[in-house]
Every structure is written in structure tokens, then in C-alpha cells.
Amino acid sequence: MxxxxxxxxxxxxxxxxxxxxxxxxxxxxxxxxxxxxxxxxxxxxxxxxxxxxxxxxxxxxxxxxxxxxxxxxxxxxxxxxxxxAEHFAAMHVAMLDARHAGLALDGCDACRETPAWNPMAGFPVNRSDGPSEWLPCLPVGMPVANHQAVTLMHYPPIVAYRTANYLNNMTLRRWAQILQCTGIGSPERYHAILDVNPIAAPGSGESEYPNDYFPISLTSMFFDNDARGLTYVRSMLELMLNPPSNAENPLTLPLLVCGSPLYDPQAPGWFRTRYKAHLPKDANGSPTVNVLQAGFIRVLPDSPKKTPYLIANHMIAAGVTGRCTDDPAQIPDIRKYEAQDLAAASFLGLCAAAAKRGEEVDPEEAIGTACERWFGPGQGDGSGAPNPASESDRLTICALAQMDLCFNPKTISPTYTYEQALARCQSKGGADFSPCFGCA
Structure with a gap:
């Protein structure tokens, strides 16, 4: 027992x-x-x-x-x-103690004392969630012992709190489908999520712009503030990225930092401000967090292990802002979105495979391999239009794009299952399996 x-x-x-x-x-x-x-x-x-x-x-x-x-x-x-089970018990207790989850509560208490806490209280900010309500919301109900990666996101939607289920939403159902399409057999092992703002608030893809009440500075003040001892985000990352099951890995688990430049970019924004000394620089010397950028950080200055990271789109960005355009080499083209998301999932699978072999993964090499698969030979940087060598992978991009383009607002779900979308692409997508043939 x-x-x-x-x-x-x-x-x-x-x-x-x-x-x-x-x-x-x-x-x-x-x-x-x-x-x-x-x-x-x-x-x-x-x-x-x-x-x-x-x-x-x-x-x-x-x-x-x-x-x-x-x-x-x-x-x-x-x-x-x-x-x-022993590992689970140890991690369950550690994640909930005062040095981890307790720091989120401390940050929320400090925020409540300022006008930054729920400035739209009593008024709706979208069509579905009612009057704006903010509630502390911690990463409970997720894998804590056998997970293969940690995903950094912005904040949990209030519906996750009210329905007692962070994982049953369109964002993570879509992500599970993406993971399966890359060949990952247990997508639930990739559901360990940490939010840079551990506060449930109105979401549903409608409240981010112009209603962004969780800017980078709110995280920096209340959940990543060394001076005030409010270091929730990095303290929790240090724990979650190296569970007992990862003890033999020379690196921590990989960190996926999610936020499209066109949709919900705050998690990569915080990552950029916190780890600016670790990141590559552009021509002006400014740190970058470009989608599909990979490398290493140390979560804390004295962290014993390096953390491989990858910048990725928000998992629902393709469904919210993706569309068919004349340039499949640039988002918001839906084909580009799908290939980027599939490459991100493949990156995590390659990291897990390297850890299983006892090897230290090279993040840039891993994302290069992933991009070669989903963008085509010679496209290891993922900068062009997706053109996978495999017909099966081209069909995958088309089917996922059909699911994201054809959405039923009444059921809050794709109009087609993956199998139905795949059949549509085979019959209507043409020689290049383009998903841009419309919806029924």
C-alpha cells in the first residue's frame, strides 16, 4: 500500500x-x-x-x-x-509543497493586493465564459512521474477549472492527434503542462487580443521574481523536468515552449526575457525565440543538468488563425502550421528515443531531422513550404489541416474525424494532397 x-x-x-x-x-x-x-x-x-x-x-x-x-x-x-508508484508519490508531494505549488499561491496572493488581479471582474471578455473570474489553478491531474517532456504555456482556461479537467479541451485533443501522427504511441506522456501564469481565467481562443491581462510583466512580478522570493515558474520547471524516472538521463526532459507569433506568444516571451543570455541573437543583438528554434538552457544558474528546449506554436494556433493562402511557406498558411506542429512533436519523440538509448540528444540536430521529415529533404531549418518525401506524411498534413479548417462551433470540435479527413484528402486533395478544397 x-x-x-x-x-x-x-x-x-x-x-x-x-x-x-x-x-x-x-x-x-x-x-x-x-x-x-x-x-x-x-x-x-x-x-x-x-x-x-x-x-x-x-x-x-x-x-x-x-x-x-x-x-x-x-x-x-x-x-x-x-x-x-513510489516515484509518483514522491513527485506528487514535492510538486504540491511550499517550495513549488505553494509559490504559485504566494504569487496569486501578492497579485490580489494590486489592481493587476482580474481588472475586468464582473464583466465578460468573450462570448462563452461569463463574467471574468480569476482563480489560482495548478498543474494537477497531469502525468507527474512517467512524462517524457514538459510543455510551457500561458495560462489555463477557466473551463479547465470548472470542469475539473485541464486535459479535455480542443487544444490538447488536437495535440494528442498531432503526437499520434508522428508515431508517438502514448501521447498522454506528453501532457505535463506548466503555465507561466497559474491562474484560470476566460480563454476559448477569444480573450487574448486585445484582452491580454496576462502580459510577460505579470509573470515576472508575481511568478518569477527573485527579489520577492516568488520563483514559482523556474522552481516548478526544475522539478518537473527531472523526475526520478529521468535520473539516468544526462539531460533533463525536453521543454516545449508554446506560443505562435500570431497567437498567444506570452510563454516564449517570458522565456526570452528570462533566458536572454542563453539564446541566439539576431542581427541587432536581440535574443530570439523563433518557432522551431532549439538549443539548451539551464533552468537555474546552478542546475546540474542542461535542458533541451524547442520553441513551438501554441497547440491551437493553427485552428484559430490558420487558413489557406498563396504562400504555404509562411504562417498563417495552414500547411505551414501543420508541418511546424508535426516537427515539434517529432522533436519530442527523438528526444525520448535518445534518452532511452542513454544518449545525450543534440536539440538542433533533432529538430533538423524532424524538419527534414515534415518539410522535405534539404529543409532542415523548416523555412520553406512543407513537402515531405513520404506520401503518407503529405496526407497527414492535409488531413490535419482539414480538421483545423472545418470546425463545428456547436459541438466545439472538428467537423471530421482524422479518418474522415484523410479520406477527403485522398479523394479531393489532388496530386499534391492540398487541403484547400473547402469544407462540406
Missing amino acids: ILYPLPGSRAYQERLYPDPALLDPATRAKLKLETHEDVIAHFTKTSLDEDGIQIEPGSLTVTKGTGGTGYMVGFRALPAFAQQ
Whole structure:
């Protein structure tokens, strides 16, 4: 039996998870999330599932201590997963302690004392989320022990908090499809996400511009501030990038920094300001964070391992701003978007394969290999129009583009499944499998 207390007091622990009283009523009823114990158990089980750690059915328990003491988590892992379960418990506790998740709460408390906290409170900023509400929202319910990468993003959408599920949204469903299309068999191992602003707020692809209330400076003030000890982002990155399962790797897990120059670029913007000394410079000497740029950083000055990184589009950027244009070598052309996203996913797969072999990956070489696959021979920098050598890969780009171009706003999902989009491309895409033949 794996049995461990969560860190801190009961009041502290309850702040780490969504408040059951603030959940969507339908979600609360469907998932039976009436108490804090229910919510903690729900997210713990989700994390175990994302990590692929199998436990005995019905063995997961969350119990409340007496006299105001905190919550205790327990479960029985199947024998084949005993060591992974130990790693899970250690990471679960570490991620939630005062030196990691607690720094997010400290930053939110400091922000609440200023006019920067939810300046549009009481008024809607998009069509779907109601009056603007901000709530601390931490990366719970994601893989914590067996993940293969960490993805840096902007902030979690409020719907993730209200539905008690960060992972069930169009952004990550699309990303899972991209990962599968590159040959990655367990996309859930790539769902470890860290937001530079750990605050759930209105999202849905409509609130970023002109309603950007989470600029780079907000992260720098409240979640990456050495002077005030508010170092949540880098403290959590240092932990998440090197779980016990990665102990033998000479490098940390890879870091995917997501934000298209045309859509939600704040995570790469923060990355640029924080690691400017590590990054390549343009002709003017200014640090760059261009899409498909790869290299190394050290998360903290004294980090024992280097971190391979890649700058990528926001995972939903193609679906929001992508379209058919006369120049497939430049975004927002949908074909360029798809090839860039597929190359980013392939990069992560190459990093994982190198780690499995006990080798130290070269990030620039890995992204070059990925680009050669999705852009074509001689296009290791991904600068031109995508033209993969493989017919199957050309079809993949077309099918994904059809899914992103043909969207059903009523169901908030693509009009076509991947298989349906693939069939459409085979029958309508022509000799070059162009996706620009319209939607039914």
C-alpha cells in the first residue's frame, strides 16, 4: 500500500485543488465531486492514469486527518508498477509543497493586493465564459512521474477549472492527434503542462487580443521574481523536468515552449526575457525565440543538468488563425502550421528515443531531422513550404489541416474525424494532397 500525507495544513492543501463549490454543477454531479476528498482523489487518479500506473480497482483513498490535520492519499499499485508508484508519490508531494505549488499561491496572493488581479471582474471578455473570474489553478491531474517532456504555456482556461479537467479541451485533443501522427504511441506522456501564469481565467481562443491581462510583466512580478522570493515558474520547471524516472538521463526532459507569433506568444516571451543570455541573437543583438528554434538552457544558474528546449506554436494556433493562402511557406498558411506542429512533436519523440538509448540528444540536430521529415529533404531549418518525401506524411498534413479548417462551433470540435479527413484528402486533395478544397 502506498500511503502518504499531502504537504502543509488542510487549509493549504484545499487551496491547491479546485474548490468543489466552484465547479460546474453538471460536472460536480457527473463526477461526484462534492467534497475536497472527492476532488483530490479525482485528480490523483487522473494523474495515475496519465502516467500509465495501474492500481487495484477501488483502492485509491483520500482521508481527512483529525483535529484539523491534512489529507492522506493511499492506493495499491499492481506489482509491476510498484517502483513507478513510489516515484509518483514522491513527485506528487514535492510538486504540491511550499517550495513549488505553494509559490504559485504566494504569487496569486501578492497579485490580489494590486489592481493587476482580474481588472475586468464582473464583466465578460468573450462570448462563452461569463463574467471574468480569476482563480489560482495548478498543474494537477497531469502525468507527474512517467512524462517524457514538459510543455510551457500561458495560462489555463477557466473551463479547465470548472470542469475539473485541464486535459479535455480542443487544444490538447488536437495535440494528442498531432503526437499520434508522428508515431508517438502514448501521447498522454506528453501532457505535463506548466503555465507561466497559474491562474484560470476566460480563454476559448477569444480573450487574448486585445484582452491580454496576462502580459510577460505579470509573470515576472508575481511568478518569477527573485527579489520577492516568488520563483514559482523556474522552481516548478526544475522539478518537473527531472523526475526520478529521468535520473539516468544526462539531460533533463525536453521543454516545449508554446506560443505562435500570431497567437498567444506570452510563454516564449517570458522565456526570452528570462533566458536572454542563453539564446541566439539576431542581427541587432536581440535574443530570439523563433518557432522551431532549439538549443539548451539551464533552468537555474546552478542546475546540474542542461535542458533541451524547442520553441513551438501554441497547440491551437493553427485552428484559430490558420487558413489557406498563396504562400504555404509562411504562417498563417495552414500547411505551414501543420508541418511546424508535426516537427515539434517529432522533436519530442527523438528526444525520448535518445534518452532511452542513454544518449545525450543534440536539440538542433533533432529538430533538423524532424524538419527534414515534415518539410522535405534539404529543409532542415523548416523555412520553406512543407513537402515531405513520404506520401503518407503529405496526407497527414492535409488531413490535419482539414480538421483545423472545418470546425463545428456547436459541438466545439472538428467537423471530421482524422479518418474522415484523410479520406477527403485522398479523394479531393489532388496530386499534391492540398487541403484547400473547402469544407462540406
